[in-house]
Structures are given as C-alpha cells and as structure tokens.
Amino acid sequence: MSVEDRIREQVTENDIVLYMKGTPQFPQCGFSGKSVQMLKACGAQFKGIDVLADAEIRDGIKRFSNWPTIPQLYIRGEFIGGCDIMSELYEKGELQKLVSGAGS
C-alpha cells in the first residue's frame, strides 16, 4: 500500500485525526500539545497519529496536504489546518462546531 493510500485510509476510517509529534498522552512538541488541548477542550474523540514513529507518514502527510508542518488536523477526511488555523477556529467557536457531529 502506498503512503498516500495509508493516509487516505486513516483519515476516512476515523472521523477526527490529528497527525502530531508524540502521542496525545505525551506530545513531543508544543504545537502538537496545544492542538491536543484544544481538541480535548472541545470534547472531541480523536485519533492521534505519531509522525515521529513513522518516517514514511511524516514525509507523506506533508505532500498529501501540500502543507509543510505538523500538526495537521483532518475531520471526516477533510484537511482543516495546522495549529494556527485550529487556534483561530477555536477562538471563534468554529472548531467546536466542526468536531461536534464527528467522532461518533
């Protein structure tokens, strides 16, 4: 299976996916940690995928979304953004709306 197919499978089999450095329990980067905190504050059930544990995914996810940084959030297969965009959405109350209805 190509890395693109693996990613497509991950973001379709799970409603909410966060590609991050480290795990939701032990984030290895401040931006990933902040993203986890925002999702938790929204009450979101999400799957965290540790790119540090998988070099193919770490590189592949950047090409998949044409986005050069980690973390990256996907909801129902759609790329939502990185930590900055998540923060903007969170402050406007939009992230809460996006995750509600997902994660079930």
Added chain:
Amino acid sequence: MITPQEIKDLIEAGLPDARVRVSGDGHHFEATVVSPAFRGKSRIQQHQLVYATLGDRMREQIHALSLKTDLP
C-alpha cells in the same frame, strides 16, 4: 541559520503587495502577512501561498513558523 529579516524578504518577494511582520529567534518564528492576494481564498490556501514563498526552507531551516494571514 535564517533570520526574521530573511523570512520577511522571501515572503515579500513572493507576495509583492503584502505587508509582512516577522519575529523570531532563528528556529521559531511568528509572521503576520496581510495581502490582497488572499481575497477569496480559504485560510488553508492563504497559508499555502505564504509557505510557497519559503519553499524548501520550510522543510530544512525553519523549525516552526506561527502564521497569521489577513486581508488589507
């Protein structure tokens, strides 16, 4: 090592009408970019336009760039 000024110059070269502010310590940077080129674009597309001006440096030299985009 890349400086905030170099990042500012690169973004301005790629988005000539943009107003750009960059601060940072050589590894972590914060940038605010205001450009008419963002009109009609989603936030993701706006950030992608800025990332494109930085090219491979985003992978190799810039560990973290906190980005805010806006319309004039």
